[in-house]
Amino acid sequence: MRTGREWHLVRRPVGSPGDGDVRLVEVEVPDPGPGELLVRNTVMSVEPYMRGRMSDRPSYAEPYALDAPMGGLAVGEVVASGVEGIPVGGRVRHELGWREYALVPAEAAEPVGDDLPASAHLGVLGLTGMTAHVGLLKVGRCRPGDTVLVSAAAGAVGAAVGQIAKAMGCTVIGSAGSADKVRFLTEELGFDAAFSHRDTPVREALAAALDRAGVGVDRGFTGGEGARGGGVDVYFDNVGGEQLEAAIRVMRTSGRIVLCGAISVYNATEPVPGPRNLLLMIWRRLRMEGFLVTDHEEERAAFERDMARWLRDGAVRNVETAVPGGIEAAWPAFLAMLRGGNVGKTVVRLAGTP
Amino acid sequence: MRTGREWHLVRRPVGSPGDGDVRLVEVEVPDPGPGELLVRNTVMSVEPYMRGRMSDRPSYAEPYALDAPMGGLAVGEVVASGVEGIPVGGRVRHELGWREYALVPAEAAEPVGDDLPASAHLGVLGLTGMTAHVGLLKVGRCRPGDTVLVSAAAGAVGAAVGQIAKAMGCTVIGSAGSADKVRFLTEELGFDAAFSHRDTPVREALAAALDRAGVGVDRGFTGGEGARGGGVDVYFDNVGGEQLEAAIRVMRTSGRIVLCGAISVYNATEPVPGPRNLLLMIWRRLRMEGFLVTDHEEERAAFERDMARWLRDGAVRNVETAVPGGIEAAWPAFLAMLRGGNVGKTVVRLAGTP
Numbered sequence: 001m002r003t004g005r006e007w008h009l010v011r012r013p014v015g016s017p018g019d020g021d022v023r024l025v026e027v028e029v030p031d032p033g034p035g036e037l038l039v040r041n042t043v044m045s046v047e048p049y050m051r052g053r054m055s056d057r058p059s060y061a062e063p064y065a066l067d068a069p070m071g072g073l074a075v076g077e078v079v080a081s082g083v084e085g086i087p088v089g090g091r092v093r094h095e096l097g098w099r100e101y102a103l104v105p106a107e108a109a110e111p112v113g114d115d116l117p118a119s120a121h122l123g124v125l126g127l128t129g130m131t132a133h134v135g136l137l138k139v140g141r142c143r144p145g146d147t148v149l150v151s152a153a154a155g156a157v158g159a160a161v162g163q164i165a166k167a168m169g170c171t172v173i174g175s176a177g178s179a180d181k182v183r184f185l186t187e188e189l190g191f192d193a194a195f196s197h198r199d200t201p202v203r204e205a206l207a208a209a210l211d212r213a214g215v216g217v218d219r220g221f222t223g224g225e226g227a228r229g230g231g232v233d234v235y236f237d238n239v240g241g242e243q244l245e246a247a248i249r250v251m252r253t254s255g256r257i258v259l260c261g262a263i264s265v266y267n268a269t270e271p272v273p274g275p276r277n278l279l280l281m282i283w284r285r286l287r288m289e290g291f292l293v294t295d296h297e298e299e300r301a302a303f304e305r306d307m308a309r310w311l312r313d314g315a316v317r318n319v320e321t322a323v324p325g326g327i328e329a330a331w332p333a334f335l336a337m338l339r340g341g342n343v344g345k346t347v348v349r350l351a352g353t354p
Numbered sequence: 355m356r357t358g359r360e361w362h363l364v365r366r367p368v369g370s371p372g373d374g375d376v377r378l379v380e381v382e383v384p385d386p387g388p389g390e391l392l393v394r395n396t397v398m399s400v401e402p403y404m405r406g407r408m409s410d411r412p413s414y415a416e417p418y419a420l421d422a423p424m425g426g427l428a429v430g431e432v433v434a435s436g437v438e439g440i441p442v443g444g445r446v447r448h449e450l451g452w453r454e455y456a457l458v459p460a461e462a463a464e465p466v467g468d469d470l471p472a473s474a475h476l477g478v479l480g481l482t483g484m485t486a487h488v489g490l491l492k493v494g495r496c497r498p499g500d501t502v503l504v505s506a507a508a509g510a511v512g513a514a515v516g517q518i519a520k521a522m523g524c525t526v527i528g529s530a531g532s533a534d535k536v537r538f539l540t541e542e543l544g545f546d547a548a549f550s551h552r553d554t555p556v557r558e559a560l561a562a563a564l565d566r567a568g569v570g571v572d573r574g575f576t577g578g579e580g581a582r583g584g585g586v587d588v589y590f591d592n593v594g595g596e597q598l599e600a601a602i603r604v605m606r607t608s609g610r611i612v613l614c615g616a617i618s619v620y621n622a623t624e625p626v627p628g629p630r631n632l633l634l635m636i637w638r639r640l641r642m643e644g645f646l647v648t649d650h651e652e653e654r655a656a657f658e659r660d661m662a663r664w665l666r667d668g669a670v671r672n673v674e675t676a677v678p679g680g681i682e683a684a685w686p687a688f689l690a691m692l693r694g695g696n697v698g699k700t701v702v703r704l705a706g707t708p
Contacts, residue, residue: 274632276628
């Protein structure tokens with residue numbers, strides 16, 4: 001009998017997760033029955049939303065069960081198949097990560113091509129890229145020429161948002177958590193300006209970045225007909241908290257704030273106060289909207305078409321931090337990602353070639 | 355030479371305005387030149403936004419000048435005319451309130467009929483009613499059958515919002531600042547439930563009101579396809595602060611929050627923290643949007659058509675607190691309105707029959 005290892009959640013973290021919250025367990029791997037695939041995972045991703053699933057407070061995603069393997073996106077190779085049309089050796093994407101071998105029902109496995117690295121299907125070609133696309137274009141109604149601000153811009157979604165906006169001809173400003181990431185955004189990804197949110201006060205660091213990008217901010221409020229004033233048209237928010245407040249302050253009249261995540265509050269054990277300047281939302285007629293990419297399946301075709309073109313053109317890169325080391329490395333990689341150590345999507349190589 | 359009295363702002367209030375901030379001044383009233391009307395004001399309104407104009411911090415409305423008459427909506431009778439087509443005896447609406455006589459340029463005077471009380475043109479037939487209409491229908495995309503929550507519901511805009519929503523067949527819950535007002539909302543205006551925001555914690559008072567109105571609130575977050583969960587579809591926010599946070603908590607998936615005012619923070623001298631539960635905006639895909647009615651002039655025809663029908667049907671009443679006593683009474687009436695003493699629009703009768 002084949003065996004494989006998998007990460008179990010054994011305790012619900014309070015505040016920041018730690019090593020005592022999980023255990024790496026070796027289990028027997030059954031053969032697939034009819035309608036099932038046995039998949040050897042080659043790569044899996046670790047993502048901020050998983051922190052939410054480790055708690056049992058109500059959320060949009062089901063909490064992980066205790067003493068059972070956690071889930072998450074992975075790509076792997078079929079090693080035994082009970083499914084007609086998906087042969088041994090095929091490559092599939094599925095949601096049974098955090099383990100070396102997964103027994104995947106046919107309806108939960110999505111065949112993906114092998115012309116691109118497996119991990120791209122966890123990143124810019126997957127829900128990460130689609131989250132950026134839907135949030136920026138559909139929710140944020142971004143138009144060519146807009147000024148776009150994105151927080152956690154060196155993260156997986158943020159890097160995709162900034163690159164898509166640049167591909168559309170927007171002026172793009174990003175925030176990140178270190179000088180290295182800031183340099184990465186401007187030098188590697190072509191952002192017009194970037195700043196570290198650890199440079200406080202954030203509102204001053206943001207104002208200086210807007211200056212560097214050549215974006216004037218109108219301190220007035222009314223804006224005449226056709227004179228919409230300066231500032232940010234679309235703020236794509238991945239962090240909440242202080243950065244959200246700073247962003248509201250520099251929004252242009254009729255600007256859109258897209259709420260995608262709030263990494264600054266995920267680990268908070270006390271409620272985090274919201275922005276103190278919501279009155280500006282009235283004076284400047286701002287819109288703030290939360291979304292979940294899973295509500296927008298009808299956008300998938302447009303997303304895949306646009307993203308394929310941008311990848312081909314080189315306008316968008318799949319930005320990732322690839323961690324070698326197999327299944328043992330997954331938990332430490334998750335913790336490092338939460339601490340902000342990563343650039344782009346953090347993926348863990350579990351087996352074989354990427 | 356005719357003389358008249360007018361209220362001048364002589365000091366910018368810090369926090370709550372007081373009697374030392376203004377002075378009632380007697381001035382000479384000139385005759386109108388060509389293209390001008392001399393109007394004897396019969397009724398004027400006092401409104402929360404005037405508090406903002408007394409400060410000189412940037413806002414959407416021009417600050418009042420010091421040592422000059424304040425402005426605001428009024429209706430009056432033409433006593434001398436330099437304008438062809440607007441005869442002596444005609445009734446006009448204009449923005450030169452806070453005074454007994456106004457010299458009004460023709461382009462700033464709007465003739466209004468005399469088949470309805472003059473004060474209705476300051477309330478439900480004026481910008482107040484249009485604010486309710488645009489905010490609820492265009493910004494909030496309210497549909498028949500929705501559950502609508504409105505704060506400051508006994509105020510001028512709030513009472514119009516609730517009545518319009520009832521006329522559309524919605525379930526309507528309102529908050530107000532006293533037991534008398536709560537009774538007024540349910541017994542006089544037909545709200546399904548109402549509560550006092552002075553009953554703390556607000557979130558419990560709100561939850562009980564939703565129960566009384568028969569609105570179940572789904573404590574889950576995802577909501578399946580077609581199962582949108584229970585709760586509030588449209589929250590029309592006139593107050594901000596704690597009530598906004600409580601409302602976010604009970605919004606239904608895909609709900610809309612319309613930011614119209616924030617009376618709870620207008621007098622604040624320190625920034626007021628925003629809602630601590632903005633994460634719910636993501637999980638429940640909520641939209642929050644500020645607006646100013648002056649951006650939506652293209653809705654005026656639809657508003658006037660709908661409102662005329664509702665008034666004729668008796669579905670909507672012009673709710674007002676009419677203060678007698680002439681120009682002397684205007685400042686005390688403004689202070690009482692800010693303290694929450696009024697029901698509906700506060701209007702001051704300056705002269706003649708209403």
